Amino acid sequence: xxxxxxxxxxxxxxxxxxxxxxxxxxxxxxxxxxxxxxxxxxxxxxxxxxxxxxxxxxxxxxxxxxxxxxxxxxxxxxxxxxxxxxxxxxxxxxxxxxxxxxxxxxxxxxxxxxxxxxxxxxxxxxxxxxxxxxxxxxxxxxxxxxxxxxxxxxxxxxxxxxxxxxxxxxxxxxxxxxxxxxxxxxxxxxxxxxxxxxxxxxxxxxxxxxxxxxxxxxxxxxxxxxxxxxxxxxxxxxxxxxxxxxxxxxxxxxxx
Numbered sequence: 001x002x003x004x005x006x007x008x009x010x011x012x013x014x015x016x017x018x019x020x021x022x023x024x025x026x027x028x029x030x031x032x033x034x035x036x037x038x039x040x041x042x043x044x045x046x047x048x049x050x051x052x053x054x055x056x057x058x059x060x061x062x063x064x065x066x067x068x069x070x071x072x073x074x075x076x077x078x079x080x081x082x083x084x085x086x087x088x089x090x091x092x093x094x095x096x097x098x099x100x101x102x103x104x105x106x107x108x109x110x111x112x113x114x115x116x117x118x119x120x121x122x123x124x125x126x127x128x129x130x131x132x133x134x135x136x137x138x139x140x141x142x143x144x145x146x147x148x149x150x151x152x153x154x155x156x157x158x159x160x161x162x163x164x165x166x167x168x169x170x171x172x173x174x175x176x177x178x179x180x181x182x183x184x185x186x187x188x189x190x191x192x193x194x195x196x197x198x199x200x201x202x203x204x205x206x207x208x209x210x211x212x213x214x215x216x217x218x219x220x221x222x223x224x225x226x227x228x229x230x231x232x233x234x235x236x237x238x239x240x241x242x243x244x245x246x247x248x249x250x251x252x253x254x255x256x
Contacts, residue, residue, distance in 0.1 A: 050131045057095045060088045061131050069139045073237040075226045086221055087130040093123030125202035129182060132250075133215050138243035145240040152248040159194040167239065169196045170216075174235045180219040183235075185247070186210035187254040194251075211254040214247045 052059045063083055068076035097120035104110050138144035148156065153163050160166040166185075173196050174183030182199040188210050199205055216238055223234035 050127065058091050058127060060084075060091050061134070063134055065139060069142075070137060070144070070241050073140065073241045074137075074223075078221075078223065078225045081225075082217075082222055083130075083134070086219075087127070090123045090126035090130065093119060094127050097123055121203045122201060125199075125206075129199075129202055129212065129215050130217070132212050133217055135246050136214050136216075136243055137238075137241045138246070140240050143243055143245060145242060146244065148244040149248050152244060152251060155194065155251060160196075166194075166196070170214075171232075171235050171239075173198050174216045174218050174238075175232050177218050181205075182218060183216040184212055185214040186212050187251055189254070192255065211250070213250045213254065214242065 050058060050061050060083075063079070066076075067079040067083075070079065097116045100112070100116040101120065104113060104116070147153065148163060156163050156166045160169060170183055170185060177183065177198050178200060181201060181204075184197045184199055186195055186197055186207070187193075188195050188207070190209065194213070195207070195210065197205070197207060197210070216235065218231060218235070223231065227234040
């Protein structure tokens with residue numbers, strides 16, 4: 001299958017994508033987590049392509065695998081439409097919103113600041129969460145699925161009682177998001193523990209300061225071609241392609 005084209009280089013501002021804090025309105029930069037990470041692998045896991053410093057704009061990161069690499073859990077057509085159409089739309093929307101806000105600052109006319117601030121929150125959260133989502137998955141048998149590594153399993157057990165209890169809560173949260181949104185495993189730095197959260201749309205019902213580790217898109221465009229209204233089946237299939245190594249590296253970066 002056709003691979004999506006690679007886009008511009010990774011740089012420090014890419015941390016907006018990888019280690020951002022999930023908020024009620026966007027995902028905020030949290031570069032300190034990555035800079036303090038104890039391993040190069042943890043840093044690499046959080047430095048996702050998503051911003052071109054030379055052009056001064058956000059860009060669509062490439063998929064780290066072919067469109068059909070996650071089949072049968074996620075079909076190739078859904079992956080292509082999801083990445084190339086939906087995610088690209090959030091990138092365009094974020095750049096457009098930030099451009100309009102810059103024009104307001106230059107002109108002093110802030111009459112539409114509420115609208116464009118909302119657009120920046122919506123499109124920015126969509127861009128950042130999707131960039132995490134793609135790296136949270138890997139082909140089954142090639143790093144995807146199976147059980148989390150021992151250190152991550154221990155951390156999940158400390159936060160949720162057991163790995164199974166975490167899976168059950170995450171699956172239930174993802175299945176029961178009202179309308180469109182996400183299931184999210186996040187690191188909460190105040191307590192040093194993990195939490196399972198829901199997000200409606202991309203930005204509603206968030207929590208200040210947390211760092212997303214594992215996210216599952218449950219907007220209908222993420223699964224409807226293959227699963228129709230069977231969101232629960234899609235959530236169950238997701239566990240076959242979870243990239244636990246990526247999740248563990250994100251936790252290491254966030255907690256260091």
